Amino acid sequence: MANSTTTAVKVLGSSGPAGRSSPEGSQVLSKKKLQDLVREIDPNEQLDEDVEEMLLQIADDFIESVVTAACQLARHRKSNTLEVKDVQLHLERQWNMWIPGYGSDEIRPFKKACTTEAHKQRMALIRKTTKK
Numbered sequence: 001m002a003n004s005t006t007t008a009v010k011v012l013g014s015s016g017p018a019g020r021s022s023p024e025g026s027q028v029l030s031k032k033k034l035q036d037l038v039r040e041i042d043p044n045e046q047l048d049e050d051v052e053e054m055l056l057q058i059a060d061d062f063i064e065s066v067v068t069a070a071c072q073l074a075r076h077r078k079s080n081t082l083e084v085k086d087v088q089l090h091l092e093r094q095w096n097m098w099i100p101g102y103g104s105d106e107i108r109p110f111k112k113a114c115t116t117e118a119h120k121q122r123m124a125l126i127r128k129t130t131k132k
Contacts, residue, residue: 029059066090 031052038045047055070086077086084102091097115123 027056027060028063029056031056069094 069090073086
């Protein structure tokens with residue numbers, strides 16, 4: 001079971017020094033794609049070279065951490081296969097992200113935040129003063 005994490009990470013790219021992915025061809029987001037995304041948001045915006053490198057590094061680190069955590073979840077399920085539900089669970093629990101269109105079609109319930117007694121008292125006071 002210890003190999004499942006290593007196998008899943010090897011699929012993403014060849015390992016470089018200290019287990020890091022090598023930059024040649026293994027990046028999910030290329031400079032060209034990043035520039036295209038920036039142009040979609042603002043056609044007049046231009047990123048500095050250092051900013052591009054930093055954003056690419058952040059994206060690679062994010063993907064690596066998500067895949068590693070998802071592999072740990074798969075291993076916890078006693079599975080040698082990384083599934084979409086492993087990635088979804090990690091993204092939802094750690095990053096509060098939900099990717100629509102993948103996995104189950106169930107409707108996720110909206111969690112209403114519980115209100116404290118102090119908040120209820122403040123809201124009652126606001127309502128009282130606005131009625132006057």
